[in-house]
Amino acid sequence: MRALILDTETTGLDPATGDRVLEVAAIEVINFMPTDRTFHKLIDPERDVPEEAARVHGFTREMLIGKPLFAEILPELLDFLGDDPVVAHNAPFDFGFLDHEFRRCNVPVIDRSRMVDTLALAKKRFPGLPNSLDALCRRFAIDNSMRTSHNALLDVQLLSQVYLELMGGKQPGLSLGIQGNGPMLVASAGPVGPRTPRPILPSPEELERHAAFVGRLKDSLWSNFPPAGG
Known part of the structure; x- marks a missing residue:
């Protein structure tokens, strides 16, 4: 089962007032386990980056001048997302911004049936508790010490681990491998290959x-x- 863990960073909170996407990151997971396929782009938002937004993600207008426009990265993004589920934390926020950018490019928006919101999953599992990405990392003992700002690529890497835990901490593929001084169980993202029958x-x-x-x-x-x- 393939899905994409996605995050965006923006110039503000509301695309209806002119805020734009300035960073998109996504990683591929198969059977809930990350593969080595990653999408990451910084984008020229074609406008200023307010100081309060820059304090959140660390990007300034000067850092983004000369980066590709959203329309230029869109074909590669669409190819990477394919037709599979798209997982995000507080997904309506990211989907709302992507809807705005897609419409500016005259491209159909991502169907909401593909949206998986880990915030909604967390609230259902932990009602009444803090369910931010940082809170979930602490709850699941996921190391987020390097998260000093909201970087989209780092966030999707952390979210992939949170998503695995929210889905039950499944280990879909385990194979016996050799590491260090002896054998150990090693997780794999897919089938480990045909097995020889031993009647x-x-x-x-x-x-x-x-x-x-x-x-x-x-x-x-x-x-x-x-x-x-x-």
Whole structure:
């Protein structure tokens, strides 16, 4: 099962008043486990970056001059997202900004049926508790010590771990690998490959004991079946 963990950074809180997207990051997860596929772009928002917004994510207008416009990164973003679910924390916020940018480019918006909101999942699981990304990282013992500002790429990496925990902490693929001085279980993002069947064949002594046991049973269904290996 493929999904994309996505985050945006913006010049403010409301695209309806002219705020724009200035950073988009997304990573691919398969069976809830991150792969090595990543999308990350800084974007020229074509406007100033208010000081209060810069304090949140660390980007200034000067840092973004010369970066590609949203329309220029959109084809690559659409290709990366494909038709799969898009996971975000407080997803309506990110989707609202993406809707605005998509419409400016005359491109259909992402269907809301693809939206997965980890904030809504967290509120359902932990009602009445703080459910910010930082709070969830602390609750699930995920190291977020490097998160000194809201960087979209770092946030999606942390959110992928939170998403895994919210979905039950599943380990969809475990294989026995060698690390260090000995074998250990290693998680993999997909199937570990075909397995060789190893049928269990009873010994002649075990077949004899089984036949004797079945013979003591009255009207046993087992008497209608040949013993395994027989």
